[in-house]
Amino acid sequence: MKDVCKYCKIRHNNFGSHVKECTEYKDLELRLTRSEVVKNDYLSGYSIHSLCKKYGVGRPFIERCIVNTGVGLRGFKYDDNSREFKQKQMRDTLMDRYGVINYGQLDNQGYSGLNKIPYKYPSFFDNFSEYRQKIEMLTQRIVRRLKVEGNLPTHCSVTGIEFADRTGKVNPNDFRKRSADHILSILYCYIHKISVEEAANINNITFMLKYCNTIKGNMNLQDFKEQYGEKLAALLKHEN
Secondary structure, three states, X not given: OOEEOXXXXXXXXOHHHXXXXXXXXXXXXXXXHHHHHHHHHHXXXXXXXXXXXXXXXXXXXXXXXXXXXXXXXXXXXXXHHHHHHHHHXXXXXXXXXXXXXXXXXXXXXXXXXXXXXXXXXXXXHHXXXXXXXXXXXXXXXXXHHHHHHOOOOOEOOOOOOEOHHHOOOOOOOOOXXXXXXXXXXXXXXXXXXXXXXXXXXXXXXXXXXXXXXXXXXXXXXXXXXXXXXXXXXXXXXXXX
């Protein structure tokens, strides 16, 4: 008399022999032994597709493993760890296949290909770069002179916050460090054909926090103060 396999529900003459080859039994056995491992891989960032390739099984098996541990198939948090894991997978795959860690390093791919496309270089770039360098050199001379004379300002012209280096040396990256800039930006002076001497004149030099100088860009001082001065002062004073 044939016995019904409790796993695949099919009758077989010799259940003992059959169960060793039973697909449903193997599936259950693997799920019981691998579910925790598969779940941990899934939660660490592996996609179901990646898990199928890793374990050499079909998608239904992986999904059953995950569900078997009580984890929803779309319930894991896509956080920094899982993003980094996926990126590492991509880098490892590219390195194994092509010997590079991103597509841009392949011939005719990414920027390596795009950078070969010809384009016209604006003729004024070199002239503006030279103009800027001359202004910055003259500005630094004035700053050094003011320092020797002891006439460097003590507070930011944008926020009114006292400079960190007023009384001594500070970390060069300190956001409250004194920084020289121009009331009329260098770009403004260039476009309006203002001479190097006028642009670098002491009357066009102002001092502000290093952070303010970093974000001011090509804005003129008055516009920058009106739009951001008060709010920046409130934010930065709160930090202190």
